[in-house]
Amino acid sequence: MSGARAIVEALEREKVEYIFGMPGGATLPFYDALWDSKVKHVLVRHEQLGAHMADAYGRVARRAGVCTGTSGPGATNLVTGIATAFADSSPVVAITGQVAKAMTGRNGFQETDVVGVLTPVTKYTVQPLSAAEIPSAIRKGFYIAETGRPGPVLIDIPKDVQQEEVEMTFPESIQIRGYSPNYPVDVQDIERAADMLARAERPVLFGGGGIRIADAASQFTAIAELLMAPVITTLQGKGTFPEDHPLSLGPIGMHGRAEANRIVQECDLLLAVGVRFSDRSTGNFHEFAPEAKIIHVDTDPTEFNKNKLVDLSVLGDANRALTLLYDALLRRLAKRDENNAWLKHVNQVREELKGIPAYRDSYAELSGPKIVKLMRSILPPEAILTTGVGRHQMWCEIHYKVLRPRTWITSTGLGTMGFGLPAAIGAKLAAPNVPVVDFDGDGSFVMTEQALATAVEERIPVVSIIINDRSLGMVEQWQRLMYNRRFVGIRFQNIPDFVKLAQAYGVQGRLVGSLQEFGDALREGIRSDQPSVVEVPVSHEEDVFPFMPPGKGIKDTVYGTSKEMAVF
Amino acid sequence: MLSTLVENKPGALFRVVNVVRLMRLNIEGMTLGVTNHGEDCRITITLDGDEAAVEHVARQLVKVIDVLEAHTYSPEEVTARELALIKVNTDKMSVADIQKMRLCRIVDSSAHSVVVEVVGSAKEIDDFVKSLTTAVLDIARTGVAALPKELPA
Numbered sequence: 054m055s056g057a058r059a060i061v062e063a064l065e066r067e068k069v070e071y072i073f074g075m076p077g078g079a080t081l082p083f084y085d086a087l088w089d090s091k092v093k094h095v096l097v098r099h100e101q102l103g104a105h106m107a108d109a110y111g112r113v114a115r116r117a118g119v120c121t122g123t124s125g126p127g128a129t130n131l132v133t134g135i136a137t138a139f140a141d142s143s144p145v146v147a148i149t150g151q152v153a154k155a156m157t158g159r160n161g162f163q164e165t166d167v168v169g170v171l172t173p174v175t176k177y178t179v180q181p182l183s184a185a186e187i188p189s190a191i192r193k194g195f196y197i198a199e200t201g202r203p204g205p206v207l208i209d210i211p212k213d214v215q216q217e218e219v220e221m222t223f224p225e226s227i228q229i230r231g232y233s234p235n236y237p238v239d240v241q242d243i244e245r246a247a248d249m250l251a252r253a254e255r256p257v258l259f260g261g262g263g264i265r266i267a268d269a270a271s272q273f274t275a276i277a278e279l280l281m282a283p284v285i286t287t288l289q290g291k292g293t294f295p296e297d298h299p300l301s302l303g304p305i306g307m308h309g310r311a312e313a314n315r316i317v318q319e320c321d322l323l324l325a326v327g328v329r330f331s332d333r334s335t336g337n338f339h340e341f342a343p344e345a346k347i348i349h350v351d352t353d354p355t356e357f358n359k360n361k362l363v364d365l366s367v368l369g370d371a372n373r374a375l376t377l378l379y380d381a382l383l384r385r386l387a388k389r390d391e392n393n394a395w396l397k398h399v400n401q402v403r404e405e406l407k408g409i410p411a412y413r414d415s416y417a418e419l420s421g422p423k424i425v426k427l428m429r430s431i432l433p434p435e436a437i438l439t440t441g442v443g444r445h446q447m448w449c450e451i452h453y454k455v456l457r458p459r460t461w462i463t464s465t466g467l468g469t470m471g472f473g474l475p476a477a478i479g480a481k482l483a484a485p486n487v488p489v490v491d492f493d494g495d496g497s498f499v500m501t502e503q504a505l506a507t508a509v510e511e512r513i514p515v516v517s518i519i520i521n522d523r524s525l526g527m528v529e530q531w532q533r534l535m536y537n538r539r540f541v542g543i544r545f546q547n548i549p550d551f552v553k554l555a556q557a558y559g560v561q562g563r564l565v566g567s568l569q570e571f572g573d574a575l576r577e578g579i580r581s582d583q584p585s586v587v588e589v590p591v592s593h594e595e596d597v598f599p600f601m602p603p604g605k606g607i608k609d610t611v612y613g614t615s616k617e618m619a620v621f
Numbered sequence: 622m623l624s625t626l627v628e629n630k631p632g633a634l635f636r637v638v639n640v641v642r643l644m645r646l647n648i649e650g651m652t653l654g655v656t657n658h659g660e661d662c663r664i665t666i667t668l669d670g671d672e673a674a675v676e677h678v679a680r681q682l683v684k685v686i687d688v689l690e691a692h693t694y695s696p697e698e699v700t701a702r703e704l705a706l707i708k709v710n711t712d713k714m715s716v717a718d719i720q721k722m723r724l725c726r727i728v729d730s731s732a733h734s735v736v737v738e739v740v741g742s743a744k745e746i747d748d749f750v751k752s753l754t755t756a757v758l759d760i761a762r763t764g765v766a767a768l769p770k771e772l773p774a
């Protein structure tokens with residue numbers, strides 16, 4: 054069997070449905086082998102888009118998405134997509150072609166040291182140097198990508214290795230000496246955590262993306278309901294706890310919900326699960342949760358005490374750890390009353406903050422927050438939302454209630470503009486029966502708009518909503534608030550007509566002028582079996598609040614524009 | 622000082638050094654040699670940086686798939702040796718004087734110079750070099766090889 058055939062056979066054994074990519078000289082043997090395969094190739098117009106599709110597919114399907122590019126530029130085009138997946142711990146397997154071994158190091162046509170380029174942003178890289186190594190390299194790649202703290206893996210395969218014919222054996226399982234993702238949870242840690250939680254008077258639960266990855270949302274919810282404790286999340290963790298639940302305070306962070314940011318400062322115990330205490334969540338590390346004892350549950354031991362010193366770290370899979378913790382709590386206490394003093398206080402704070410300018414609707418007919426809220430009321434709970442990066446994403450953070458895990462797919466760790474549309478396509482292929490909507494900014498959208506071509510070709514009905522403020526809104530906001538309105542490089546003088554742009558790709562495009570029209574366009578979009586684009590013009594001057602300025606603590610949070618704050 | 626055991630295969634050193642580079646630490650010395658019948662490779666790195674940064678590197682290294690172990694040690698916790706070859710100008714310092722010096726052995730001699738071999742701790746080598754003053758023509762040091770001492774029972 055040829056090395057190329059072995060790649061395809063190995064992918065079939067991993068039950069890969071789709072491979073997102075673009076061929077080239079160094080992957081031709083591999084593509085030739087795809088001709089005979091059930092694995093479906095989805096042709097992209099830029100390899101970065103293929104990586105985003107694979108990433109979102111992985112986040113939704115709970116197994117690695119696969120992308121591919123040829124040697125040289127095909128491989129380097131993958132970099133942003135791979136780095137995005139790495140930053141959000143998403144399972145991706147990237148397969149790249151490489152120049153033949155004999156050409157290594159000669160700076161020949163399309164030779165790039167992609168292992169060198171991608172090592173810092175992957176969980177692992179392998180380069181099979183003989184065809185016989187391919188089956189185990191691919192098994193190993195998927196195993197590493199999908200287990201423990203997931204992440205992208207690069208498999209770089211020289212062209213001559215793809216062409217080599219050898220006798221193949223496909224391993225069922227593999228041993229990797231330096232990798233053991235399944236730590237048993239230490240029951241003593243669990244007992245200690247349960248003691249701390251049972252004693253706490255003002256407990257808060259803090260959920261991150263790790264809960265989604267470990268499928269631990271139901272255990273997490275059960276613990277919250279047992280303790281009747283308020284729940285906050287990271288931006289990535291949105292949806293790990295239903296945000297319409299009475300105990301939900303929403304996400305904390307730079308653009309978190311005001312009540313979530315306020316309450317975390319007051320708690321005496323923080324149960325943090327699958328979070329990494331990123332600066333965007335905590336603000337100034339030292340000022341974060343100053344009164345709290347912190348319990349940190351995570352599957353990656355290097356996260357403990359990395360950014361924030363914690364009092365107890367519990368190593369292990371969140372699903373297992375929280376199951377044990379729930380049982381340990383049950384042995385100590387009965388379901389707490391919803392009228393407990395702490396929760397009463399929490400609800401009081403919530404009431405108090407209801408009137409902040411950030412939560413009031415703008416007078417404009419069309420504004421980001423109003424659109425987001427209307428969108429939530431139209432989309433069913435199982436609908437998947439992806440986003441670009443910018444103010445529009447933050448309006449979702451604040452106003453879009455995510456109700457189920459794996460229905461909120463956004464780039465938080467890297468904050469990659471252009472993620473939204475290709476991610477929507479990958480998500481839709483992983484969950485073909487639910488509506489998938491990309492909520493995008495005009496700046497982000499044009500970075501990867503050519504994914505529309507793929508959506509049309511493959512008949513992938515995703516709806517792109519473009520919040521068009523004719524500006525790099527988020528950066529405009531920073532220049533307005535922190536650089537004394539010295540606006541540089543943020544206003545678009547020339548914007549494509551998005552309706553015509555959509556039509557040029559053969560996609561239905563609509564420009565809406567009212568909330569009513571927006572609602573109609575969205576309903577129509579999610580009913581359709583074709584992709585569509587909805588353009589929503591908004592003012593470039595509407596900033597996103599609350600806003601905790603970078604490096605500052607929660608007490609420095611701004612709740613509205615300076616004008617609004619003057620009268621608040 | 623950082624001691625790590627990695628699978629002996631191409632690219633292993635690159636993965637280790639990459640983590641050190643990320644934390645912007647300067648490598649002052651490094652030794653590398655295969656062990657465990659050629660299956661593994663022990664890399665000992667002397668780093669210039671504060672303890673927290675070195676500790677961070679060690680923790681991140683454990684996560685690197687090909688890394689089997691990574692530990693940080695203070696100088697007291699290890700037995701450490703380094704070898705240096707030093708070319709000495711015999712017009713400035715006589716061979717007889719060199720032969721009298723501790724720790725060293727002449728391993729090669731030419732008309733106007735000798736090469737001496739010195740084995741010891743990094744500090745002993747520093748001191749030795751200093752004692753030669755201006756007679757030093759060139760130095761090649763290996764970097765420190767180290768093994769942790771047995772913990773007191």
Ligand SMILES: Cc1ncc(C[n+]2csc(CCOP(=O)(O)OP(=O)(O)O)c2C)c(N)n1
Pocket residue numbers: 441442443444445446468469470493494495496497498520522524525526527528
């Ligand atoms: C690839 C990339 N380049 C630059 C940035 C920096 N950046 C963050 S938000 C933003 C503006 C995004 O504009 P748009 O997509 O129109 O969204 P808006 O903020 O207007 O809602 C920029 C340039 C980024 N996050 N990603």
